[in-house]
Amino acid sequence: MPSKKKGRRNESEGGGPASLSQLLAVAVRPSSQETAIKDICGMLGIPNVNSAKGLEQCHESFDACRDYRARNRVSSDSLAAVIIAIYGRIGQHNTLRRRVFSETQFLVHATSLLSSPTVRGVVIGTLLRVTTFKDAEVARFTPIFLDYVRQAPSGRVKDVVSILCRSTTAAISQANPELGLVARASLPRVLQLSFDTIRLPASTPLAFFHFVHLCFEISKSPYRHVLHSIRFLVDFLIACTRAEDASFRFFGLRSLIELYSESAASNCLGPAHIELREEYDGIRSFASEMEGMAELAELLNGFDQHAHQSQCDLGHALSELIQWNELVWRQLNEQQLGILETCEAAICRNASSTEDNITADILHVVNLLRKEPRQVAAFAQASIERHPSVPFFHYAMTVQPISSSEIYSSIVFAEKGLQCSSITDFLRRSLLAHVANCSYRILAMMLESEPGEFGLHQVNVLMKNISSHAAAFSQIAPVDHPLMPLMDTHVIHLEILAKGNTLTDELTELQTARDKLRSTCEVHYSVAEAFQPPKNSLALDHIFDRMPTAWRLWRQVISRQPVQTYRADAVPETSSDTDEFVAVLEKLAEVGPNVRFSDIQPAASSGGPRPKAAVDRYGVARLHCCSGCGAPSAVLKECVGCLNARYCDKTCQRRHWPALRKACKANSV
Structure with missing residues (x-):
């Protein structure tokens, strides 16, 4: 309160601009500059951050400064010291700083007051240091920054250009109409200026990163045409x-x-x-x-x-x-072992770090080297012996096995890692997720195979492994874990295989494993976390997209079952859906692999009407293969003649016409 009265008394006694002129005349003298700056800030009411009049006085002060410079021909360089000090005082008060920087006119006054580009750069640098605004809001001042960098020293330009890249990128990504217009008008100049700046010898990788990030955002924005160069x-x-x-x-x-x-x-x-x-x-x-x-x-x-x-x-x-x-x-097959050793050395350097995800990401390199799973496992075991304190069971997650036996080997190695007492929680969750993904792959192989082709012994071993880790799975998987419907559909698959065979014991054992896993998951549901498969694994949707026509039709049948079908106590509606699927397979064997589901759909069961061409949540009904080249695609043209074939282009369609010329080509004309 005393400072506020003092400011008013000085203003009234000095007559407003006149007292300001007197203080400015004193401020340009180095010997009395500090005292004069304090008096100016006190007169403007800057210490009172809640004063609405303080902001108005700031505007008036710069108008007075411009008039004073015109009347007394004061050097801009001398006057810049006063303005920088005022901005520094403003920067100490967040409330007033945000109100000042929210108005572009205030910054325009500050820069237009200074004619020298060098001094103007000093002022802009001070403004950027004291502001705490988001990058998108700084984009309002892009025209002023661009005008400044024309004649500014290269050392200053580098900092301003980095700010320009970040602010322009943020303005584009926010889709703010006002900021978008400013960014659009300055995009070509910002791009060229950034490109010229990062070519300087003093440029840094961080500035380069900002520049590339800006290009990416432009490529996804409505202003992407500026990337013509x-x-x-x-x-x-x-x-x-x-x-x-x-x-x-x-x-x-x-x-x-x-x-x-x-x-x-x-x-x-x-x-x-x-x-x-x-x-x-x-x-x-x-x-x-x-x-x-x-x-x-x-x-x-x-x-x-x-x-x-x-x-x-x-x-x-x-x-x-x-x-x-x-x-x-x-x-580089002969050098892959050396690459593994290099990755091992990098892991050991980061062994003391708490960021386990860095270690897992480094080991992702091993997955991309296409190493044989057994050799990778042998190298991992040797690494454990060389470095007992570093758990190298990460390698189990990096293996991309192809055959079912290799998948089982990877699961066994992951289980050894789960039994290790020195592994971290992150690694334990990752290994469990790896076991789950291996389970997906084996189930996908089984469901993709013909009935009776897949070994029941391997299936039962898989299910036993899953059920033995039910408690551990429940802590990373909620009740609606994708593994549960896969297990339920596998029960249906075994029932199909059981027709005419004695597989009662295997089916009962599988149902028991499924019920055990579901009941355990339900007990731990309150503490369950959302399941996040590792990024180097094969996503479940990707597996579904690669299924053959029989598997896609089966998924359509399963997707139409009511929700209460998936319960722990029983599978009440399995029989009718199993019969329907068998009918689909029989029809499929007659008409060929590339046929629409709506063409071969059997009669609806007594459970009520069903949609004609149901599409499940994975969109598998939209994925078909070209009848000519066999390539999968979601956009295919039907043959207007027979209506039983689909093609990706006219070339494939012409290959189809000679076989059925009368039925297809005649009707398509």
Whole structure:
């Protein structure tokens, strides 16, 4: 309160602008500058952060400063010291700072007051240091920043350009109409300016990351047409891959991967994407010149030095790099053991870290090396002997077995890891998730096979393993865990196999294992966590998409069952659905593999009307194979003649016409 009265008394006695002029005249003298600045701030009411009049006085003060400079011809450089000090005082009070920066006019006054670009850069740098606004709000000042960087020193430009990239990216991603207009008007200049800046010798990988991130956001925004000159970006990334600094080569390769994947997934770059595709072919041929092990080791060492600056994950980025360059790594079979040893050394360096996910991500590299499962398991066991304190059971999760015997071997190795007392909670959950995913794969193999083809002994061993870990599964899997309906459908499958066979004991044992797992999950449901399969595993939806026609038809039958079918005590409606599925299989054997479900659907059971062409939650009914080339697709054209075939293009359809010329070609004309 005393400061507020003092400010009013000074203002009244000095006559407003006149007293301000007197204080400014004193402030330009170095000997009395500090005292004058304190008086100016006190007169403007800046210490009173709740004063609405303080903001008005700030505007008046800058108007007075402009008038005073015109009348007395005061140097802008001398006056800048006063303005910087005022901004510094404003920056100490969050409430007033936010109110000041919410108005662009205030910043315009501050910058237009200074004619010298160098001094203007000092003021802008001070403003950026004291502001705590989000990047999107800073985008309001993009025109002022662009005007400043024309003549500012290169050292200042680098910091401002980094802020420009982040603020423009945030403004685009927020889809704010007002900020979007500002960002749209300045996008070409920001892109070119950023590109010129990151080519400077003093540029950093972090600035490069901001620039690439901005390009990604533009490619997904309504302003993507400004990327018509995307060739300069690709050329620059290729140049980065040839730089002397290992970290720049790493970022260049990783960004090329991301840029191509983002543009291909969004399919929004138009001609620019075609141009990038041409460049991508050249990138792959360039990548074939890499030096294998030496390059990977150098990338590991280079990234360790820049891990905190880059804000990227080593294991995830390396896995992307090797996956993108998969053809090269396939030619390095004799060096794969050396790559495993390099990864082992990286794990041991991070053994004391509490971030277990970093260790798992690094080991994801092993999965992409296409190593034989048995050799990977042998290497993991040897690693455990060499480093007893580091649990190398991660390798069980990195194996991608193909045959059912290899899957069982992976499950057995994972169970050994679960029995180890030194593993962390994260690793225990990951190993359990790996067992679940192996179970999915075996069930998928079984359901994909013909009746009687899959070994019942292996199925029962699988179910025993699952039921033995029921308590552990229940802590990571809720009641509606995807494994439960798969087990229920497997019961139906065994009932189909049991027709004409003596499989009563096996079926009873399987039902007991399923009921045990369900009851245990229900007990622990209150503490169950949502199941998150590891990112290096085969997703359940992906498995369903790869099923043959028989499996997709079966899923359609199962999906139409009422919810109460999946209960722990019984499966009351199994018989009718099993009969329906058998009828579907019999009809399928007559008409061929590429047929619509609505064409072969049997009569509805007594349970009530059923939809004609039901589509389950995985959308499997929309996935068909071309009758000509056999390629799966969700967009196929029906033959207008026979209505029993679907094609992806006219070439495949013409191949179909000679066989059924009268029934198809005549009717299609």
